[in-house]
Structures are given as structure tokens and as C-alpha cells.
Amino acid sequence: MSASGSAREAIVRAAYDSFLDVGYARTTYQRIADLSGFERTLVQYHAPKKDDLAQQFLAQVLAAVQAAVVEHGLGRRDEPISFRYALAQLYFASLGSAPLRRFTLDVLDSRAVLEHVLLDDVEWNLALVQPQTGADRQRVVDDTVMGVGGAYELFRYRLRHDQEVAPADLARRVLAASLRHELAGRPLVEADLDVHTLDGARLDRAVAAVIGALRGTAQD
Structure with missing residues (x-):
């Protein structure tokens, strides 16, 4: 798996975990960034919506x-x-x-x-x-x-x-x-x-x- 693919997988995993923990509305890009360990800009690059x-x-x-x-x-x-x-x-x-x-x-x-x-x-x-x-x-x-x-x-x-x-x-x-x-x-x-x-x-x-x-x- 490429580094880009690995980063996206970690970001998606973090988003899913956040959905389970706090729901959709409270899952912010910053929260996904904190959970995944990546910068917010990279999170938004891999998951723009x-x-x-x-x-x-x-x-x-x-x-x-x-x-x-x-x-x-x-x-x-x-x-x-x-x-x-x-x-x-x-x-x-x-x-x-x-x-x-x-x-x-x-x-x-x-x-x-x-x-x-x-x-x-x-x-x-x-x-x-x-x-x-x-x-x-x-x-x-x-x-x-x-x-x-x-x-x-x-x-x-x-x-x-x-x-x-x-x-x-x-x-x-x-x-x-x-x-x-x-x-x-x-x-x-x-x-x-x-x-x-x-x-x-x-x-x-x-x-x-x-x-x-x-x-x-x-x-x-």
C-alpha cells in the first residue's frame, strides 16, 4: 500500500471511530486530524466532503x-x-x-x-x-x-x-x-x-x- 493509501485509510478509520463515539455533527476535521495523527489540511485533502x-x-x-x-x-x-x-x-x-x-x-x-x-x-x-x-x-x-x-x-x-x-x-x-x-x-x-x-x-x-x-x- 502506498503512503498516500495508508494515510487515507488511517483518516477514514479515525472518522469512523469518531462517528461511533460522538456522532456525525460533532465529528470535525480537527477531531479527525487529532485521532489520525495527520494535519488537518491532509485530512481535508483525502476527505474533502x-x-x-x-x-x-x-x-x-x-x-x-x-x-x-x-x-x-x-x-x-x-x-x-x-x-x-x-x-x-x-x-x-x-x-x-x-x-x-x-x-x-x-x-x-x-x-x-x-x-x-x-x-x-x-x-x-x-x-x-x-x-x-x-x-x-x-x-x-x-x-x-x-x-x-x-x-x-x-x-x-x-x-x-x-x-x-x-x-x-x-x-x-x-x-x-x-x-x-x-x-x-x-x-x-x-x-x-x-x-x-x-x-x-x-x-x-x-x-x-x-x-x-x-x-x-x-x-x-
């Missing part, structure tokens, strides 16, 4: 969540409802956990970052569903924006007012829209998901695994 660091970190959160779902046997990839419901539950549970709660609130309060997060969710959902026609693609986009966007807004409200996150409820709201394509247009019903709802103990263990992975991950 703090928003980009937040988006990269959220991508790491999602990657860690997907790995934990597989590792802990929470959902099967060959069962779209099971896998994506487990993924959504763990995603919301992780973002609402104590180490990520401050960061999550900051991001949900930032329209610029949230817009990019929603676009990433749209692309991720399109990759999973793989619609065959333009009309199907637009339906997936619209359903994702409505379902995921609404869930984020409710998530923000719950965090802001110190209410229970209720990951299963948020996950159901997301899937009710985003899985319509696989369900051939029929409504998602409670029975589709009840059997796949994760109990608190399994969810807590998986969240701990996600946070542990984030503490040790510094990839772009």
Missing part, C-alpha cells in the same frame, strides 16, 4: 449487517422475504443501538446525507429485485422511496422522542412497499413475516457483531 465519509460509513454498516445476517443464520438468501426482513430488522436495530444512535440522528437530520442514503437504498433494492421492464423498474423505485423514506422519517421521530425503535415494525413498513414486486402485487400480510421476526436475544447478539465489525473496519 464529510458527507462522503458518512455515506461510506453507512455502506460499511450495511455490509456489516449483511455479514451478520449470514453469519448468525438470521435469514436465507434464497428466501427474499426472510433474508430482507432479517436484514432490515438488524439494520434498524444497529442504527438505533447506543454506539450508533447519535450518528443516526445526525444523519437523519441532514437532508443532504439522507438524500444520498435513500438513493443508495434505491440502487440496492433494484439490484436485489432486478426488474425486467422499465415500468417494473419505476415501480420498484417509487415503492422504495415511499417505503424506505417513510420508515426513515418514523425512525427519526422515534429516536428524537426517545421511543422504542421497534426494528421489526420499521422493517415491515419498508418491506410492505419494496417486496410488492416479488409478491406479484398482492399485499404483504403479517403471516408472511411473523415466522421470521427476530427475538431480542438473537437481535442483540447480531447488533454486537455489527458494532464489533465497524470498530475494526476501515475500508472505502
Whole structure:
């Protein structure tokens, strides 16, 4: 790895650690510089937009969540409802956990970052569903924006007012829209998901695994 690559990795690692410790809003360039050991000018050279660091970190959160779902046997990839419901539950549970709660609130309060997060969710959902026609693609986009966007807004409200996150409820709201394509247009019903709802103990263990992975991950 080049010296430049090593410096960037250390800067990204410092930013991620800061996000976990104090959130997004309080992660300043000076704080990243102090944690990484590099001058602030070098930090800003390698990371000119703090928003980009937040988006990269959220991508790491999602990657860690997907790995934990597989590792802990929470959902099967060959069962779209099971896998994506487990993924959504763990995603919301992780973002609402104590180490990520401050960061999550900051991001949900930032329209610029949230817009990019929603676009990433749209692309991720399109990759999973793989619609065959333009009309199907637009339906997936619209359903994702409505379902995921609404869930984020409710998530923000719950965090802001110190209410229970209720990951299963948020996950159901997301899937009710985003899985319509696989369900051939029929409504998602409670029975589709009840059997796949994760109990608190399994969810807590998986969240701990996600946070542990984030503490040790510094990839772009």
C-alpha cells in the first residue's frame, strides 16, 4: 500500500471511530486530524466532503449487517422475504443501538446525507429485485422511496422522542412497499413475516457483531 493509501485509510478509520463515539455533527476535521495523527489540511485533502465519509460509513454498516445476517443464520438468501426482513430488522436495530444512535440522528437530520442514503437504498433494492421492464423498474423505485423514506422519517421521530425503535415494525413498513414486486402485487400480510421476526436475544447478539465489525473496519 502506498503512503498516500495508508494515510487515507488511517483518516477514514479515525472518522469512523469518531462517528461511533460522538456522532456525525460533532465529528470535525480537527477531531479527525487529532485521532489520525495527520494535519488537518491532509485530512481535508483525502476527505474533502464529510458527507462522503458518512455515506461510506453507512455502506460499511450495511455490509456489516449483511455479514451478520449470514453469519448468525438470521435469514436465507434464497428466501427474499426472510433474508430482507432479517436484514432490515438488524439494520434498524444497529442504527438505533447506543454506539450508533447519535450518528443516526445526525444523519437523519441532514437532508443532504439522507438524500444520498435513500438513493443508495434505491440502487440496492433494484439490484436485489432486478426488474425486467422499465415500468417494473419505476415501480420498484417509487415503492422504495415511499417505503424506505417513510420508515426513515418514523425512525427519526422515534429516536428524537426517545421511543422504542421497534426494528421489526420499521422493517415491515419498508418491506410492505419494496417486496410488492416479488409478491406479484398482492399485499404483504403479517403471516408472511411473523415466522421470521427476530427475538431480542438473537437481535442483540447480531447488533454486537455489527458494532464489533465497524470498530475494526476501515475500508472505502
